[in-house]
Amino acid sequence: MPETAARCWISSQGRFPMPDRDIAPDIVPETPCPSRPSLPALAQVMLKVGATGFGMGMVGVLQQEAVTRRAWLSQQEFADGLALANLLPGPIAVDAAVYVGYKLRGWAGATVCLLALLIPAFVIMLGLTIGYLHYGQVPRLHGVFRGLNAAVVALVLAVAYRLGKSSLKSTAQGVLAAGALGAALLHISPVTVVLACGIIGALLLTPQPKVVP
Amino acid sequence: MNLLRLFLVFAKIGAVVFGGGFVMIPFIQREVVQHYGWLTQQQFVDAIALGQITPGPILISATFVGYKVQGLTGAVVATLAVFLPSFLMTALAARQLARLRRNPRVAGFLRGVLPAVVAMLLMAAITIGRSTLWFDWRLLLLACAALLLLVRFKVDAVYVVIGAGAAGFLLERG
Numbered sequence: 345m346p347e348t349a350a351r352c353w354i355s356s357q358g359r360f361p362m363p364d365r366d367i368a369p370d371i372v373p374e375t376p377c378p379s380r381p382s383l384p385a386l387a388q389v390m391l392k393v394g395a396t397g398f399g400m401g402m403v404g405v406l407q408q409e410a411v412t413r414r415a416w417l418s419q420q421e422f423a424d425g426l427a428l429a430n431l432l433p434g435p436i437a438v439d440a441a442v443y444v445g446y447k448l449r450g451w452a453g454a455t456v457c458l459l460a461l462l463i464p465a466f467v468i469m470l471g472l473t474i475g476y477l478h479y480g481q482v483p484r485l486h487g488v489f490r491g492l493n494a495a496v497v498a499l500v501l502a503v504a505y506r507l508g509k510s511s512l513k514s515t516a517q518g519v520l521a522a523g524a525l526g527a528a529l530l531h532i533s534p535v536t537v538v539l540a541c542g543i544i545g546a547l548l549l550t551p552q553p554k555v556v557p
Numbered sequence: 558m559n560l561l562r563l564f565l566v567f568a569k570i571g572a573v574v575f576g577g578g579f580v581m582i583p584f585i586q587r588e589v590v591q592h593y594g595w596l597t598q599q600q601f602v603d604a605i606a607l608g609q610i611t612p613g614p615i616l617i618s619a620t621f622v623g624y625k626v627q628g629l630t631g632a633v634v635a636t637l638a639v640f641l642p643s644f645l646m647t648a649l650a651a652r653q654l655a656r657l658r659r660n661p662r663v664a665g666f667l668r669g670v671l672p673a674v675v676a677m678l679l680m681a682a683i684t685i686g687r688s689t690l691w692f693d694w695r696l697l698l699l700a701c702a703a704l705l706l707l708v709r710f711k712v713d714a715v716y717v718v719i720g721a722g723a724a725g726f727l728l729e730r731g
Contacts, residue, residue: 394613398715399578402613428654431663434571434643435578435614442647454648458640465613466636469620472607473632477625480603489599490689491725492606494696495718497686498703499609503579504678505708511576511671520669524676534583534680535573538673542575545669550661 380448381416383456389414390441390460402437402461410444417444437461516549559627560634566593567619567638574643575667576674578615581639583677585622586684595626598688609718616640695728 381389389409397405403426410416417425422440425447429439438461445457479485512518520541527537570584582605589595596604608618616639623635650657657663690696703721706712 396612398612398713399609399615401713424654425651427658428647428650431657431667432643432646432650433574434640434647435574435616438614438616438640439643439647442644443651446648446651451648454644458644462613462617462636462640465611465617466620466632468611468613469607469617470624470629470632472611473604473621473624476603476607476621480600485726487725487727487729488722489603489606489725490693490696490729491699491721491723492718493599493602493685493689494700494725495703495721496602496605496609497682497690497700498707498717498721499605499714500579500582500678500682500685501704502707503577504675504682507576507671507678508675511668512675517668517672521672521676524673525679528583528676528680534587534677535569538573538575538670538677541673542666542670546662546666548665549668550665 381414383449383452386445386449386453387456387460390445390457391464393437393441394461395464397437399435400437403440406437406440406444416448421447514549520544560630562593563623563626563631564634564638567623567635568641570619571616571639572642574616575670580674580678581616581618583681585618586681589622595622598685600625602685602689606718606722609714614640696725699724699728 393402393405393409397403407422411419411422422444425440425443426436428443429436432439438458441457441461442454445453445455447453449456480489508521512521524537524541528534566588570581570588573584574580586598586601590598590601604618604621605615607621608615611617617636619635619639620632623631623633625631627634686700690700699721703717706717707714
């Protein structure tokens, strides 16, 4: 389905679709740019991303589809989206997809992107769940689940290692991590611990303003 | 009533998973296994593993929990609830991106949150490991091998999970 090419203007902020009404006087309309896809086109891409990417792997597929193949966003805009996803809670890839949808088509785009991204995973997970609840008790499969158990412990440790390496950069942060572990051992709710550490960080760990010589 | 509770629990989890989908594990364990008893420890671990071999976000394990609690409706509610907070925040923050990135408080908040997240993940690994691996040196060895593959050789998590399942099957028969 051919996309109707919207006229665009270019500013220092990036590329924007031409507004219908008031056109900024000092901006010259550019050549047609391929941005601003239709909602079905967005949905189609997100279905593909959701069906072929695993976990963080979705970020790569999303970039391939939205930036490299279709040029809906510039490399820089996509990188900005990833930075935002890192700041906010939620899976990086889901946040990035919502950002892409919002950037291109506002709230409707964001909603379509989220739902389309989730549909393949939801359907497959539902099937696996029903299968598991039916056959999970089959004695022959016990070994499989014990093996999965070992894998999950390893996965959690691997993520802890990766996150720890990138985020434990000062003594203060080490102390915070140790304190959080202590709190967890005392059965304080993880939500409370994480938010409390965030508040401590916002109060005490703000980056020093750069001194200009 | 159950549906509302399901929604609230997963919306709360969705609002605090800083640092990626895996971070949900300690939260789900606390709320879903220890607090409400919706899943047994084993079912919870299996739900995580299934989420891992399903394409899409890891958080999709919420579907499993929702289905277990309240069938198809529960699955839909839990899934939407867990993604709703990050959806709203991302769309609302997209315009403020430049300001957010410059804000020292935001940076400080994340500097505080991430160490806590690392601690929560360690705690989750301890809890899950203690209930199963501790009593079986072969499983312990399998976990170590899996960790080595993930961290040292950067093997994709999907393959590690599938491989560990197969290894477990063979160990049990042998």
